[in-house]
Every structure is written in C-alpha cells, then in structure tokens.
Amino acid sequence: MSYSFIRQFVVEGRPASLKIDALPYGMNDLNPAISKATLDYHYEHLAKTYAKRYNAGEGDPDFNEAGVFLHNILFQQYQDPTDSNDPRGAVGELIVKHYKTFAKFKDEFEKVAMAVQGSGWVYLAKDGKIKTITNHEIKKDIVVLVDWWEHAWALDYQSEKKSYLKNQWKIINWNHINEQSTI
Numbered sequence: 532m533s534y535s536f537i538r539q540f541v542v543e544g545r546p547a548s549l550k551i552d553a554l555p556y557g558m559n560d561l562n563p564a565i566s567k568a569t570l571d572y573h574y575e576h577l578a579k580t581y582a583k584r585y586n587a588g589e590g591d592p593d594f595n596e597a598g599v600f601l602h603n604i605l606f607q608q609y610q611d612p613t614d615s616n617d618p619r620g621a622v623g624e625l626i627v628k629h630y631k632t633f634a635k636f637k638d639e640f641e642k643v644a645m646a647v648q649g650s651g652w653v654y655l656a657k658d659g660k661i662k663t664i665t666n667h668e669i670k671k672d673i674v675v676l677v678d679w680w681e682h683a684w685a686l687d688y689q690s691e692k693k694s695y696l697k698n699q700w701k702i703i704n705w706n707h708i709n710e711q712s713t714i
C-alpha cells in the first residue's frame with residue numbers, strides 16, 4: 532500500500548481510485564427512452580471522464596467523486612423500456628404510502644424536477660420525499676435517481692424535459708431498486 536493511498540484514504544477520507552461500473556445491458560437496449568448515441572456519450576465519455584479525472588488528480592475531487600457515485604447508481608437502475616412498468620415491492624409500498632398512486636408520485640416528481648434551475652439530479656429518498664441535488668453530491672438516501680443535467684436529455688429530447696422524465700419511468704428496473712435499497 533503506497534503512502535499516497537494511505538494519505539488519501541486516511542487523511543482525506545477518499546478512495547484511492549474510482550471506476551464506472553459495467554452496464555448490465557447493451558448500449559442499444561434503452562432505446563427509445565435513451566438512445567444509443569446519448570448512452571454512449573453519457574456513459575462512455577462523460578461518466579468515465581469523472582473517474583479518469585479523479586484518478587489523475589485533475590479538477591475538484593469532491594465533484595468528480597460524487598459524479599462517479601451518482602452515475603454508478605444511475606446506470607445500474609435501468610432495463611429495457613416497458614410501457615406498464617409500475618413500481619412493486621418495497622419501493623412500490625414507499626410510493627403508495629407517501630403519494631397514494633404511482634401517477635400522483637410521477638406528477639409530484641415532475642413538479643420538483645421542473646423547478647430545478649441549472650444542472651442537477653432529482654431523486655426519491657428513503658424517507659419518501661422527492662429531493663434534488665445541485666451539480667454532484669454524494670447522498671446516502673437515494674432510492675430512485677434521475678439525471679437532470681442537460682447532457683442526459685438534450686440530444687434525444689431537445690427541450691422536452693417532461694418527455695424525457697416520462698420515459699425514465701419505462702426503464703427503471705424496480706426489482707434492482709428493491710434489491711439495492713434498504714428502504
């Protein structure tokens with residue numbers, strides 16, 4: 532173990548290196564909710580760049596570390612698009628408890644998302660609230676995460692952010708959410 536690793540981990544509380552996890556689906560599998568072109572740009576270029584810059588000691592380490600953290604949650608929670616993709620299990624119960632129906636939850640989520648100015652994220656938290664993140668920040672209470680940065684939607688949806696959000700609900704893998712989250 533190198534001195535620099537020990538110093539980074541012990542003194543600064545940071546991991547020595549970070550990586551973006553492999554996708555559990557193909558680059559074309561989220562189409563049309565997320566096109567191959569967007570996924571390629573977002574996953575292969577942008578997300579991996581946060582890890583590369585962190586590992587190279589370039590830029591703001593907090594920003595890059597949080598960027599890796601959030602994108603690793605984001606890309607793992609997707610599956611092939613399905614029109615009837617209602618939440619189930621613990622996450623389904625959390626949504627019904629706080630919003631009564633999935634439709635009402637989606638409306639509320641959209642309201643919160645559309646009020647965000649600038650770059651950020653929107654997520655369902657473990658306490659049932661819909662919360663936002665400005666730029667990048669590590670949060671330990673994320674259940675379902677939506678990337679609200681322009682790079683996530685602009686190429687496929689131009690300015691139609693609501694359409695992007697509606698299609699997000701078609702590709703959330705609720706089984707994965709239930710397996711990952713301690714709701």
Ligand SMILES: [Fe+2]
Binds near residue numbers: 577678682
């Ligand atoms: Fe992103």
